[in-house]
Amino acid sequence: MTDLISPDFVELDLSTDDRHTATRLLAERLFKAGRVTDLDGFLADVRAREEQMPTGLPGGIGIPHAKSAHVVAPTLAFGRSAAGIDFGADDGPAHLIFLIAAPAGGDSEHLQVLAALARRLINQEFKDALLSAPDAATVADIVAREVVPS
């Protein structure tokens, strides 16, 4: 099974304050690595979900995500922004951005890893660890260690 994340999918300093640009920067990394087959198609799917209801959540996180036919395997791209990017949460901009890509036809076992990831997202220590991670490899390690499908 492919890894949920690799250091290549991590952007520690997102140089934008626009959520769509941030999403695109992260998605480009997935596209380069072949996890996403059609960049614009995938972004359109993410955007469609985002328009149903913004994915910003209290505590400074944004979780743009989509189930998309253009996704090869369940994948997480991670971005950080010191200044914060508005993802529509009530309490302010997001500093941790998790772009979650789920394949459209994924069977349930396949998607367990994303369920486990989502459950970790509300854990404060997990978020603190990601906030203070010094480099991309550490981020990937934290995610690989913490996100274990039950």
Added chain:
Amino acid sequence: MKFVAVSSCPTGIAHTYMAAEALEQAARAAGHEIVVETQGSAGLNRIPPETIAAADAVIFAADVEVRERARFDGKPLVDVGVKRAISAASDVIEEAERSAVAEPATVAAVGESATAPAAAESADGSTREETATTHAAPADAPGGASPPTKVTAGAGVGTRIRQWLMTGVSYMIPFVAAGGILIALGFMIGGYEITDTELSSVVDDFDVLSSTSWAALFFHVGAASFDFLVPILAGFIAFAIADRPGLAPGIVGGALAVAVDAGFLGGIVAGFVGGFLALWISRIRVGKALRGVMPVVVIPLVATAATGLVMLVLLGGPLSAAADGLEDWLTGLTGSNRILLGALLGLMMAFDMGGPVNKVAYTFATTGLAGAATASGSTSLTIMAAVMAAGMVPPLGLALATVVRKRLFTTAERENGRAAWLLGASFITEGAIPFAAADPLRVIPSIMAGSAVTGALVMGIGNELRAPHGGIWVTGLISQPLLYLLAVAAGAVVAAGCVMALKSLRRAPAMALA
């Protein structure tokens, strides 16, 4: 305590599981047991029936319809959006505690499902974005779950009043749309004289090849649908307040509001009176022998009778006297300033859209029309023109506003806005009722302003109209039709401008429809 919960979200890969985790942590922290069923992409982990049976309360943290919802019937229910479960899980758990205490799970066949909405009140201000239902799922509903309401547990008084009104409005809208469009079709095909056809002529002499037959059919079916507007509005306001025991007093009270010509404002009164009576009676503690018949017999019986008394005696009498007084006063004004009279008639037409004030203005015009049948160039024909134009303005103005500033309106209102174009153009003022009932304090003054402008303009221009109804479908019978339409458009723009300004002052939350 023991809770069970269901979480779900549109994509089913993120929020569903975050909410489950948050609820589990919050329940554990508060010393409760909880089992969460995640209805997401990774399948559905069904909660065992015995776990549900043992639960003290049910939490729905769901943004999409809960699957197999009937499994949870009869349990005290806290229904919140998935985001609220993530951001304020401990509040949600507290709400579940309170509703479990306020209303122990009903095991008996006849559920005492009346008390939850107010009982599960929480002190904290929950976010307005997440609408929630806190009524017990009735144990004895034959079809499973009861219809949704949009009542947030723990919201402020203003928000809850708005949500009660919105519940009534959302159930009324299909009747407005279906009835209004059918009536408009009737006018389009059959002309304004279609109102003269008898229902019996449709039953006895329907001719598939005759356009008049079809027009009469559409008109009468539409009119029948319109007869339900106020009862349905009142019934579902009462339903939102008191759950199912509120339905009978609300609907009957609404029908009585129609009978005493109290219009939709009377219907709103009926909804509140019926709802609170039912709620109040359902809170009275009764002996075990009576408990079984409370929800099905005693509450509807007493609440309906009492609502009827209020509507007929307390409201009907004074209302009828006031309408008579208003009529005399208006007749006395006939010789005065035309433009002021036009503005006044406009204000009246828009005030309650089919209610007593509107009826006085409309009857004033049609009575004049009958008197002016022989004479030409009389003011009566101009008054008729002004009244019709003013009556076209409210739906048109609101339809315009829903297009220009979508965000100020709920999804249901925007949908209604589409039908409102046709209804306004056909002089079916009722097309504006859903907007006015949902937000009377902002909408009614706005449309009154628009209609007053149009009424004054038409009186100033001096258009004449010989038909008592028909909207743009009788343009051929109006003198200076272009100026006439311009006057209508001007009023619609004024109404739209006012309503957008008033709604922007305090932006009402756009509530997604369940």
